[in-house]
Amino acid sequence: MNLNRSCPVCDQLWGASCRELPTYGRDTTHYECDVCGNFQITGTVFASKFHPKICSLTDIQRAAMSHILCTRESKDEPCIIDTTWLSDVLSSSTLPDPITQASSAIRYIGDEVSGTGSAISKPNVQFPALIGAPNYHSFTSLLTDLADQNLIKIGSSVRLHGYTMHYDVDLTLQGWEKYQELQLGRISSGYGFIAMQFSDPILDPFVEEVVKPAVMNGTGYELVHMRDVGRAGIIDNIMRAQIRDAEFVIADLTHDNSGAYWEAGYAEGLGKPVIYICEKDKFDKDKTHFDTSHCTTVVWSASRNCGFEEELIATLRRSLNIPPHT
Ligand SMILES: [Zn+2]
Numbered sequence: 001m002n003l004n005r006s007c008p009v010c011d012q013l014w015g016a017s018c019r020e021l022p023t024y025g026r027d028t029t030h031y032e033c034d035v036c037g038n039f040q041i042t043g044t045v046f047a048s049k050f051h052p053k054i055c056s057l058t059d060i061q062r063a064a065m066s067h068i069l070c071t072r073e074s075k076d077e078p079c080i081i082d083t084t085w086l087s088d089v090l091s092s093s094t095l096p097d098p099i100t101q102a103s104s105a106i107r108y109i110g111d112e113v114s115g116t117g118s119a120i121s122k123p124n125v126q127f128p129a130l131i132g133a134p135n136y137h138s139f140t141s142l143l144t145d146l147a148d149q150n151l152i153k154i155g156s157s158v159r160l161h162g163y164t165m166h167y168d169v170d171l172t173l174q175g176w177e178k179y180q181e182l183q184l185g186r187i188s189s190g191y192g193f194i195a196m197q198f199s200d201p202i203l204d205p206f207v208e209e210v211v212k213p214a215v216m217n218g219t220g221y222e223l224v225h226m227r228d229v230g231r232a233g234i235i236d237n238i239m240r241a242q243i244r245d246a247e248f249v250i251a252d253l254t255h256d257n258s259g260a261y262w263e264a265g266y267a268e269g270l271g272k273p274v275i276y277i278c279e280k281d282k283f284d285k286d287k288t289h290f291d292t293s294h295c296t297t298v299v300w301s302a303s304r305n306c307g308f309e310e311e312l313i314a315t316l317r318r319s320l321n322i323p324p325h326t
Contacts, residue, residue, distance in 0.1 A: 007033040008041060008050040009081075010066040013059060013135060016125055030078060035129045036069040039079040045086055060134055064095050067132040071238070096132035101142055103182055104131035109152060109171055110179035119155060119170035140164040151175040185244040185270045191222045192316075193246035195263035197255040198226075202302050203279075210300075210309065211250070211277075218313030219322060221247060243267050248320060250312075253297070254279040273319035280306055 007018035008031065016035040023030045028040040041050060049057065057065075068089060069079055079085070096104065108130060112120050133139035143166050146152045152175050155168025171179060181187055192215060196203060207225065215223045224246070226239055243249060243263055249272055251264035267274050276297040283299045298315055300308040316322075 007031065007036055007066075008046065009033065009036045009039070009069060010062055010129065013062055013066065014125055014129060015136075028080065033069075035126050036066050037072075037079075038077075039069055039081055041081045042083070045081055045083055049086060060095065061090060063129070063132070063134045065089055066129045067095060070126055070129045095134055098142065101131045101133055102146060103187065105142060105146060106151060106171065106175060106179050107182055109169055110176065110183075113170055119153075119168045122165070122167055123169060136163055140166060143169065146175075151178055185246075185272065187245060189245040189247065191224050191246060192219075192248045192250060193243050193263075193267070194223050194225050194250045194252065195243075195257075195260040195267075196225070196252040197257040197260065200255065203252060203254060206300065206302055207252075211312070214309040214313060215250075215316065218309075219316050219320065223250065239263070240266065243272070244270060246272060248273040248275065248316065250275050250277060250316075252277050254282050273316075275312070275315050275319060277308075277312065 003020040005018055005020050006012065007016055010016055010033060014035045016033050018031055018033040018036075021030040021032060023040070027043040029043075029046060030038075030040045032038055047054075049055065072079060095101075105127075108127060109120060112124075128136055128139035131139070131142075133142065140163065143152065143154065144164075147154050150172050153170050153172050154166045155170075156166075158165045158167070194207060194211065196207065207223075212223045215221055224242060226242070243266055246267070249264060249267035251260050251267075251274060253260060253276055264274050264276070274295070276295050278297050278299055280299040280301040283297065296315055298308060298312045299306060300312075
């Protein structure tokens with residue numbers, strides 16, 4: 001028998017309906033929330049973090065978890081909320097900033113209207129969590145701001161139980177222009193993305209101590225790694241968004257990592273500048289995949305004696321049309 005109850009993750013934030021499903025003898029409880037989707041919480045984590053009597057989660061943490069759950073890609077399988085998942089999410093995940101929320105709202109409205117051919121008569125209960133809004137009030141004021149900027153149009157607004165509800169939401173022509181730019185990744189977010197093997201004892205410190213500072217000093221761009229935005233696999237779709245909105249991508253091919261090749265290909269498909277790098281011994285001995293053999297590859301060495309930083313910066317500045325240093 002399914003039991004209707006308040007969602008242990010988003011609780012009262014979005015007014016979502018949630019069902020508790022039987023899990024027959026397993027030490028997890030299975031939930032289906034209209035906003036967070038399909039997830040299970042282990043007995044240990046529920047007792048220590050989610051039990052209503054001891055719950056210490058803040059509304060911001062609930063909103064961040066709800067955002068991650070409802071935007072994950074593999075929705076058929078329930079997400080298992082165990083100790084590792086929770087500590088990863090609580091330590092590394094923050095809600096998107098208001099600019100990113102606004103872009104996501106325009107994407108959402110554009111997708112919905114394109115799919116149905118008509119304005120969104122009543123916003124879906126998932127809408128605020130999908131864009132990463134911290135609460136309902138902040139969500140509705142964001143929509144009001146977008147309407148004030150003539151990016152969206154709102155048919156009517158009603159105040160109900162202290163909340164504003166917007167109806168018949170659509171994009172304006174200006175909003176559709178912005179939507180197209182967003183879809184094509186043409187909105188500059190002022191950072192570069194590095195695609196690489198995770199947790200390599202030589203590459204990790206090399207990226208932190210050499211590549212990131214060199215890129216910042218030589219171009220003014222911050223270089224972002226998936227680790228900086230959360231653990232891959234938990235927020236797999238956030239990686240795509242990070243690449244789509246990046247100014248450029250640096251792909252390290254030292255380990256023949258299929259993920260790094262995929263991310264580079266995704267970025268090339270979007271028309272982003274992609275710069276390949278590879279450890280010198282590996283490159284001299286094995287080269288990289290033949291599909292990248294025509295691309296410029298900047299080689300690096302942990303001993304730092306191969307002019308890597310200078311060549312990387314010169315390549316990046318050429319790709320980004322930044323004038324040479326005077
Ligand atoms: Zn929920």
